[in-house]
Structures are given as C-alpha cells and as structure tokens.
Amino acid sequence: MDLEYGPEYIEFTAEVAKFCKQYQGLSFKDGPKTPFASSGASRGAEMHRSEWQKILIEKGYFARSVPKEYGGYGGAADMLKTRIIAAEFSKSKTPTPMGGQGIDMLVPTLLELGTEEQKQRYIQPTLHGEMIWCQGYSEPGAGSDLASLQTKGELINGEWVINGQKIWTSTAQFSQMCFCLVRTEPDAPKHAGISYLLIPMDTPGIEVRPLVDMTLKPGFNEVFFTDVKIPEGNIIGKRGEGWAVANATLGHERGSLAPPDATMSRLNMLIDLMKNETLDGQPLIEHPIYRDRLMQIQGKVLAQQSHGLRLLSAKLNPGTDVKIGKMIQKLTGTELRHELEGLAIDVMGEIGTLYEQSPHIKNDGTWQLTYMYFLGLIIGGGTSQIQKNIIAERGLGMPKEPKIQGA
Amino acid sequence: MYFGLSEEQSFFKDNVKKYLEDNASLDQIRQIASGDEAHTSKEIHRGFLNLGISGLLIPEEFGGLGLDLLFAAVVSEGLGSCIGPVPYIAPYVMAPTAILAAGSQAQKEQYLTKIASNEIQIGVGFSEFIGSRNDAGLIFDNGILRGRAMFVLDAQTATHLLLADSLGQMFIVDAKSSSIEVITLTTVDKTRQYAEIICTDTPAEVLEQSSASQDHIVKAIEAGRIMLAADTLGASQTMIDQAVDYAKERKQFGRAIGSFQAVKHMCAEMVADLEPCYALVWHAAHCHEGSPDEAKLMACHAKAHISEMGKGIAKKATEVHGGMGFTDLLGLHYWFKRIGMNRQLLGSPELIREEAMKYQLQKK
Secondary structure, three states: OEOOOOHHHHHHHHHHHHHHHHOOOOEEOOOOOOOOOOOOOOOOOEEOHHHHHHHHHHHOOOOOOOOHHHOOOOOOOOHHHHHHHHHHHHHHOOOOOOOOHHHHHHHHHHHHHOOHHHHHHHHHHHHOOOOOEEEEOOEOOEOOOHHHOOOEEEEEOOEEEEEEEEEOOOOHHHOOEEEEEEEOOOOOOHHHOEEEEEEEOOOOOEEEEEEOOOOOOOOEEEEEEEEEEEEOOOEEOOOOOHHHHHHHHHHHHHHHOOOHHHHHHHHHHHHHHHHHOEEOOEEHHHOHHHHHHHHHHHHHHHHHHHHHHHHHHHHHOOOOOOHHHHHOHHHHHHHHHHHHHHHHHHHHHHHHHOOOOOOOOOHHHHHHHHHHHHHHHHHOOOOHHHHHHHHHHHHOOOOOOOOOOOO | OEOOOOHHHHHHHHHHHHHHHHHOOHHHHHHHHHOOOHHHHHHHHHHHHOOOOOOOOOOHHHOOOOOOHHHHHHHHHHHHHOOOOOOOHHHHHHHHHHHHHHOOHHHHHHHHHHHHOOOOOEEEEOHHHHHOOOOOEEEEEOOEEEEEEEEEEOOOOOOEEEEEOOOOOEEEEEOOOOOEEEEEOOOOOOOOOEEEEEEEEEEOEEOHHHHOOOHHHHHHHHHHHHHHHHHHHHHHHHHHHHHHHHHHHOEEOOEEHHHOHHHHHHHHHHHHHHHHHHHHHHHHHHHOOOOOHHHHHHHHHHHHHHHHHHHHHHHHHHHHOOHHHHOOOOOHHHHHHHHHHHHHOOOOHHHHHHHHHHHHHHOO
16 A cells, blocks of 8 residues: 655646646636536636647646647656646636547547547547537437447448437537447447447538426437438448447546546535534534434545545556446446435525525535436436446346347 | 555455365354354464464564554455454454553553463453443542443453543453453354453553543554454455355246346445445555544544445345345355444444544544
8 A cells, every 4th residue: 555646746746736826717718618617716817718728738737648649748648647637626626628528538539449530630629629529329219228229321422321310419519520329230230230420510411409407407419310411431440340439438438427536525515515504503514413414425435535546546556456346436426426415405405405596595506406417427328227237247247137039 | 656455465365364264164153153162263263363463463573563454454354254253353453552552661562562472362342432331331440440341352262351441541451350250242243252341349450641642542443443344344245245156046037036137236236335445444444553633534434334335235145145045054144243243343333423523523
C-alpha cells in the first residue's frame, strides 16, 4: 500500500491549482453545449467554449494522450495526472473541459479503429467543441437487446441510404454529426449484420423530435431517417463489424457515469445542507434518524471511493485482477448516487419537493433534478438488470438463460 | 502509487487459509462447536501460532515481527473465510495495540515480549466502554477491580485479561486469579469464545497512559473493529463462492438454477455489495497507524458498512441454497452466525455510525 503520488505529481498538482486560480469564475459567451457541462461560477473572464478547449489542450489538461497531429496534446496517458486535473478543477470550481459522446466515445473509437483520413477530419473539431456528436444506437424496438436494431442501410450507387428510427438520442438537437449503428447485412446473424456509420445531421431526410423526460427537460430526442444518403466511406471498420466497433467504447461509457469523487462532493453538499436546514428549530444533522441515514450513505460512499483508488491502482500497476471490480461500477455508482440524492429530498421533507424556480428552493433545485437524472442513468447505458446479468455471467461464470428460438 | 495488498500480504493470507483448510475442516469445527473437542481446538491454535501470528503487530525490539495492521487484517480475512476456530482479535491484535499505545516501557517489555513468545495470552473485555448493557459495570478503586464485564473475547484460554471501565481506563488482571470468575456465554457463534467476567476485589494493573487519555483504548477498539470487518469480509466471500457454485450445479425445471435471473441477480448483488468492501478494509487498516480524524471515520465505516453488507449476503447466500441452506448438512450456518456475531461485537452498526457522526462533525 502506497498512497503517495510522488514529487513529480506534487509539483504538477501545484501547477494545475495555479492555472485554476487564474481562470476562476470563467464564463462562456456561448453557454454550455451539453446538459451537464459545468458552466462555472460567473463574474470572471468570458470566452467561447472552443477557446477554452484549446487552452486546456495546450496545457495538457484535456485530450492529453490524443496525438498532436489530430489536435490533442500528444503526451503519454497518465492516470494520476488525469485524476489530479479532475480533482483540482472540481475543488476550485473551474469550468471542466467539454464532455459528451463525441469526445468520450467517438474519439477513442476513431483513434483505435478509424482510417487516417477520418482521424484527420473529425478528431480536432470534436476536441475543440466545434463538432458535436450524438449517438444513434437504441431504437424503439432495440433497448437492452441492442443488437436486434432494425434501422436499415443499403449501399446504392456508392451511397448508404438509411431508413429507420433512433431513440434516447441525447444532444441530437445540437449535433453536427451522428455515429450510428445500422443494419446493413439483413441476411447475416444479428450481431454480424450491423455497420458503424457516420452521418452528418444536416443531411436531408433527418428529422429530430425532442423527447421530454421526467425532469421536464428535453434531455433526449427521437431521430427519424427517411432515405438519408451519405457517402460510402462514412463507416468505421468494415461492413458488418459495427457491433465490435461499438463495443470498443461501450465499456468506456459505463465506467464514467458516476465517478466516486463526484458522489463524494455531493455527500459533502448534503452534510452542509443538513447543518444549515432546521426542523422545529433543530439542525437536521442533529436528528438521530436522519443522521443515521446520512452515515449509512457515507459508509457506502467511502467504500466506493476506496474502490476507485483500487481500480486506479490496477491501471497503474498492470497485472492486478480487478475484472469484477470494474463490472460493478455502473450498477453501484448510479444506484448509490440516486439513493444519496433521495436522502437529501427526504431530510428536507416538503421543501425537498420544490422544483425549478420555486421560492425556498435549496441548491438551485439540483437534488430533485439529479435524483431523477440518476434514475435515468440507472436505466440508460445498460440497465441495472443488464449489469447484473453481466456480473453474473461474465464475472461469475453463471449459465446464461436458454435462448428462445429465433430471438 | 499502489493501492492493494503487497505480495507478502497476499502470501500471508494464503498461508493462513491453507493452514485452516488443511487443519480445521468443517467436521473439526462441528466437533469444536459441540463442545467435546477442546483438544482439537488447542491443536489448531498451536499450529496457527506457528505461522508467526502472536508477534505480528509487536515491534521487533519486543521480539515480534513489527508488521502493520494491514497484515493483521488479511490474517483476519483468512480466518473469516475459513471460520477459523482460534483466538485472534483479542490476544494478538487488540491487546498488543492497547499495550503499545498505553503501556509504560516496563509494561511493554513485560507483556509484549511474552505475547510474542506465546508465554501469555490476553483476553479482552471493553464492553463497559463501548456500550454498557443492563447492570454490568466495572469499578476501579485503589488497585482493586470490582464488577462485571460482558462479552469478553477469548477469556477461557487466556492467562491474563485486559478489561476497561466506562472511562476508558484499561487494566490487566491475572485470568487465573481466584477473585475472577469466568462464565461461558453460549452464543450462536460456536467458533470462538465469549465470556462474562466477574471480578471480586481483583488486584488490577492500570495500563499507564490509559487514565490520561481515551485515545489509546479508542485506537485498540478501532483495530479490533477493522479485524471484525475483515473477518466478515472473508466469511461473506466464502458464502458467495458457495452460493455461486451451488447455483451452477443444482438443477430444477431442467436447468441450473443459476441460469434463472432471480437467482443470478442475487449473486450479482452480493458481489456488487462486497467488492468495494475489500478496498474499504484495506484503506482503513492502512490509515490506522497515523489515525487522524479521517482514519477514525474509516475504521467506523469499515465495521458498520461491512456489517450491513455481510448481513444481507449471509441471508441471500443462504436463500440461493434453498432448503439445503437452512440445514446443518452444508454447515453454511456457521458462516451466517459468525457474520451475525461480528456485527454485534465492539459496537453494533447504529452505535458505530453515531460515533462516525461525531468524528465527521469534529472535522475541519
């Protein structure tokens, strides 16, 4: 056990902290582009998001391991530095780099499996936040059973002609591009008939309809494709290899949905809330039942944070077996976060139900919003039930359910 | 940066497990549980000590190995996984930790050296300090201890006892003194010993620093709690492993019951509950030495959180076995009961969480 990062990293921490101080209070002329991109505190410098992205890349605080020729920093991947950057940005409330599915999922996929031309063309504008991507995976009839998707792509006169519908498509309304799973080989077995296509969202025949979720925000969209024509070369991997291409990045999404540090910072907000809010004149934190529930959650959060350190250590020290440890991340992270947000609502009682711009609302209404948002994340990205299948079947080697003929 | 067990620690754990698997089979544990095999129990204990257990935490200057609490935790995990029927937490973790923290130089030389060389074995009874139940109570006056301590650990085979009063003062008494009555308490857990101790004008030696500050007894209790957490960790893992194996083998409706989601999801839930507990126990054990507020919080949560997870796992793992889980034939209930016992010892989850709350509020 050695929890020290070493002198190089202590220096690096100081450097990042100094940088954050310089940009504290930064705000954006063009607002956040993705729903959960932090906009930072106001009353500081103002700039466009893409300028900020460029500054962060230049310092090596973002796109650190993306090669220089594709617009990244071109450094070696360094998990500890990544962690230090995240921690310092979060501590000082400096706006974080943009996230989103283009940056988190498409860029790694392109780096691994894209052609040289695709890398040159897409990665830099994506990193700069000038090219936003949405993910066209799920369909009304293909949710947990994603590989049964039916959106059809036919190669006609050197163009893909796409017809069908996607759903749960976050950020489609702002996106310039869509990375999309399409059935191109109707006669092949279901996993072998899919291709991974790149579709410009301004192509004629695409209709985006907002899908309002339970938070009453248009978090998702439905996307309809009617005779949408794109060039034959807009494909990652070969025809019929789309399932493997998509799986190269799905694992990436699952780990990042509920990072333990973010959960810890929400727990600390909850503790502050309970110190300040009163019930019959007594601070909530002195209420024996509420405080016991708080401490139960703190136990879980600490366990998860320590577990995060164990996983980080496994990345730094190859050869450590944490296979099951990684598989539980999505399930436990999203469930715990939902529980934590729900406790905040419970301790506030009726006050906890206030929403949007109501008088008396606490912490800008984030408790209700995040409580619901995390229910969405429990379902999205592979439901908790699917996660349990994965843990049991791939982690514990338990037998699969017998297949139903034709499914 | 490295978060995890060292090679030596993993080796130590495997040694403990291997020793117990070879020498403390379920049949032998059954004999010990039925009370007619004190001989077997002594044999197992002797072999266990040959692994270097008694001097684990004792500094080299007093003849021990001078290892840290993470080593002690992995031993405890090994014991839990095999429900090792041997004294451990009291004589080899809590007593040395208390004496190291609160003993005078002379006391350290006298007791630590003898613990390391297996000349003495100290049982521990701190229940008066942690939470006195009903009419128990120990009063120290002028070198004499009077009253009753409950749930004293490993007293029956001990040569000495380390007892505490409600102020957190710690006393060493001669376990074989005629002024001491040792009454065996029969609990659900038959793999370890629990006793009520009645002191009638018992001459007692105060651990020198323990009158000045409660920090010392708290440190020993934290060490004990981390050990109990590790024991539950090991026991829970064994229960999960058994449940998973059983669900792969047992067939109903023409298929392995583990292929039903109702069953496999229970297994996945147990794993998801337990897996983060490894990191929590290791982290708590690693932090124990420095013991700032963060470490205190960690020790509390290690015990309280793993007690909660263990309780759920003990229930689910039994359920996965169906009716067989409920019988004595598989012996699964020994693990169930050990986990249940660990949960109540040295503070139940609710009591410990209240302590954690106090540490949290003290934090700057």
